[in-house]
Amino acid sequence: xxxxxxxxxxxxxxxxxxxxxxxxxxxxxxxxxxxxxxxxxxxxxxxxxxxxxxxxxxxxxxxxxxxxxxxxxxxxxxxxxxxxxxxxxxxxxxxxxxxxxxxxxxxxxxxxxxxxxxxxxxxxxxxxxxxxxxxxxxxxxxxxxxxxxxxxxxxxxxxxxxxxxxxxxxxxxxxxxxxxxxxxxxxxxxxxxxxxxxxxxxxxxxxxxxxxxxx
Amino acid sequence: xxxxxxxxxxxxxxxxxxxxxxxxxxxxxxxxxxxxxxxxxxxxxxxxxxxxxxxxxxxxxxxxxxxxxxxxxxxxxxxxxxxxxxxxxxxxxxxxxxxxxxxxxxxxxxxxxxxxxxxxxxxxxxxxxxxxxxxxxxxxxxxxxxxxxxxxxxxxxxxxxxxxxxxxxxxxxxxxxxxxxxxxxxxxxxxxxxxxxxxxxxxxxxxxxxxxxxx
DNA sequence: GTTTCATTCAAACGTGTGTTTGAAACTATA
DNA sequence: TATAGTTTCAAACACACGTTTGAATGAAAC
Numbered sequence: 014x015x016x017x018x019x020x021x022x023x024x025x026x027x028x029x030x031x032x033x034x035x036x037x038x039x040x041x042x043x044x045x046x047x048x049x050x051x052x053x054x055x056x057x058x059x060x061x062x063x064x065x066x067x068x069x070x071x072x073x074x075x076x077x078x079x080x081x082x083x084x085x086x087x088x089x090x091x092x093x094x095x096x097x098x099x100x101x102x103x104x105x106x107x108x109x110x111x112x113x114x115x116x117x118x119x120x121x122x123x124x125x126x127x128x129x130x131x132x133x134x135x136x137x138x139x140x141x142x143x144x145x146x147x148x149x150x151x152x153x154x155x156x157x158x159x160x161x162x163x164x165x166x167x168x169x170x171x172x173x174x175x176x177x178x179x180x181x182x183x184x185x186x187x188x189x190x191x192x193x194x195x196x197x198x199x200x201x202x203x204x205x206x207x208x209x210x211x212x213x214x215x216x217x218x219x220x221x222x223x224x225x226x227x228x
Numbered sequence: 229x230x231x232x233x234x235x236x237x238x239x240x241x242x243x244x245x246x247x248x249x250x251x252x253x254x255x256x257x258x259x260x261x262x263x264x265x266x267x268x269x270x271x272x273x274x275x276x277x278x279x280x281x282x283x284x285x286x287x288x289x290x291x292x293x294x295x296x297x298x299x300x301x302x303x304x305x306x307x308x309x310x311x312x313x314x315x316x317x318x319x320x321x322x323x324x325x326x327x328x329x330x331x332x333x334x335x336x337x338x339x340x341x342x343x344x345x346x347x348x349x350x351x352x353x354x355x356x357x358x359x360x361x362x363x364x365x366x367x368x369x370x371x372x373x374x375x376x377x378x379x380x381x382x383x384x385x386x387x388x389x390x391x392x393x394x395x396x397x398x399x400x401x402x403x404x405x406x407x408x409x410x411x412x413x414x415x416x417x418x419x420x421x422x423x424x425x426x427x428x429x430x431x432x433x434x435x436x437x438x439x440x441x442x443x
Numbered sequence: 444g445t446t447t448c449a450t451t452c453a454a455a456c457g458t459g460t461g462t463t464t465g466a467a468a469c470t471a472t473a
Numbered sequence: 474t475a476t477a478g479t480t481t482c483a484a485a486c487a488c489a490c491g492t493t494t495g496a497a498t499g500a501a502a503c
Contacts, residue, residue: 023480039351041256045461055482060462135347135403136254174428181400182393188350212442213389220439221432228427238450260491270452275492 024062026052032073036128040070040138071140073129077122078148084121085111085152089159101163101222102215105179108156109211109218112187116207124187124207131188134181160222167226179218186210239277241267247288251343255285255353286355288344292337293363299336300326300367304374316378316437317430320394323371324426324433327402331422339402339422346403349396375437382441394433401425 030052034043045066049056063069088107092099099107116124133141153176161172189205245267249258260281264271278284303322307314314322331339348356368391376387404420 039254039256041254044459046459055480056461057463057482058480061480066461132350134400135350171428175432178397178401178429178432182397185349185396185400186393213386214393216439216442217390217393217436221436224431224435227431259489261489270450271491272452272493273450276450281491 023052023054023058027054027059027062027069028073028076031069032122032125032129035070035073036125036132039132039136067138067140070138071144074133074141074144077126077129078145080121081111081115081126082148082152084114086155089155093159099159099163101160102219104156104159104163105215105218105222108179109183109214112183113207113211116187124189127184128188131184134184164223171226175222179222182218183214186214238267238269238273242269242274242277242284243288243291246284247337247340247344250285250288251340251347254347254351282353282355285353286359289348289356289359292341292344293360295336296326296330296341297363297367299329301370304370308374314374314378316375317434319371319374319378320430320433320437323394324398324429327398328422328426331402339404342399343403346399349399379438386441390437394437397433398429401429 027048031043031048034048034051037043038047045056045059048069049059059066059069063072085108088111089104092103092107096103112127115121116127122129133145157172157176160176161167161169164172167175187207187210242263246258246263249263249266252258253262260271260274263284264274267273274281274284278287300323303326304319307318307322311318327342330336331342337344348360372387372391375391376382376384379387382390402422402425
């Protein structure tokens with residue numbers, strides 16, 4: 014254990030520890046000493062490798078962001094190649110599937126990164142405001158564009174609204190932010206199994222997307 | 229201005245300032261000095277009136293929590309009185325309407341409290357884990373129960389799942405946590421008008437709820 | 444006017460924060 | 474083995490944190 018830990022690169026150990034702790038306690042709630050202690054590393058190592066705590070936060074995101082973006086785009090590429098006019102059902106499936114793969118494959122960061130994204134929505138660090146849109150702008154354009162073609166009865170504006178709702182519900186569900194857990198003692202849902210979450214999510218989101226326009 | 233500020237109770241000024249700042253910067257990110265400075269109050273006043281920073285956090289929630297719970301329950305009471313077997317459409321409307329009234333009426337805390345709730349999902353302070361379920365358990369039971377009757381083709385478990393998705397999407401939308409804003413430079417949605425949000429939400433959520441069961 | 448109580452205030456408390464330092468330890472090249 | 478470069482380390486830095494203190498101030502009761 015001590016050996017394998019030693020064998021690992023110091024910077025990677027820091028990233029792994031920080032990723033988990035940032036999810037658990039947020040950026041402000043996670044101290045340098047907690048991170049370095051959890052990574053079994055001297056406290057000066059963070060500044061040595063990442064310059065600052067902000068730099069570490071950025072690095073934690075950058076490690077996962079691009080692989081995830083590439084994954085989601087690869088999925089819609091594959092879909093559109095196999096089916097010239099995919100249905101909303103297919104598109105949502107591809108999107109959910111991306112999050113599922115992210116959660117399943119530790120190389121992509123697993124569920125931890127999904128939870129980190131969910132936290133970032135309500136706790137927007139200035140660093141993200143700049144780097145995330147650059148990385149995910151194309152993802153949104155691709156999926157919203159495909160949905161627009163599949164849902165011609167909706168205005169472009171309304172498609173974006175629904176994609177917004179969809180994304181909120183999906184990330185929140187995968188993140189395990191069991192809203193109901195905050196509201197009642199014994200929620201009847203077990204939000205921890207991603208496969209189950211996905212199976213429950215799909216019909217709900219697809220039906221919501223294809224619903225008649227408002228008004 | 230100085231007079232009206234002086235006329236207001238000190239403790240209320242602290243609550244008002246803290247409510248806003250907790251939403252903006254989170255619990256850990258909001259310092260006592262920032263709160264008291266923003267409330268134009270001596271720093272010792274927080275401990276004088278609320279005992280501690282934790283006590284203030286609890287007080288910020290408790291001021292809004294019960295009126296909101298009473299409001300949502302009054303809404304479903306009225307619905308069930310006027311309609312013996314309300315449809316999913318009616319129930320979701322009543323739920324959304326509660327959040328809308330909360331957002332519209334400053335006495336209920338306005339949108340600020342909705343945003344605070346949204347933050348609390350991903351940043352669960354120990355204090356909330358204990359006080360929120362006690363306050364909102366009945367709310368969830370009432371709405372989930374009514375939905376169960378309106379959706380007999382779904383298992384109790386699946387109803388809870390969908391109510392979970394619904395709540396996530398709704399609070400996230402009302403909170404103005406525009407997920408897409410994090411992902412693209414110029415989102416096509418303006419998440420700030422609650423009436424508009426509600427109009428867009430309703431068909432999406434209702435369709436999701438009444439969708440055929442998974443599997 | 445005096446007394447009593449609640450409230451406000453400036454100042455300081457001890458502790459924890461992110462960051463920096465300069466020497467020690469290690470690794471690889473010569 | 475000597476040397477150059479990289480990485481680790483204990484210690485300290487200045488500063489911000491939540492909290493406490495004890496005196497000053499205010500208002501109400503007698």
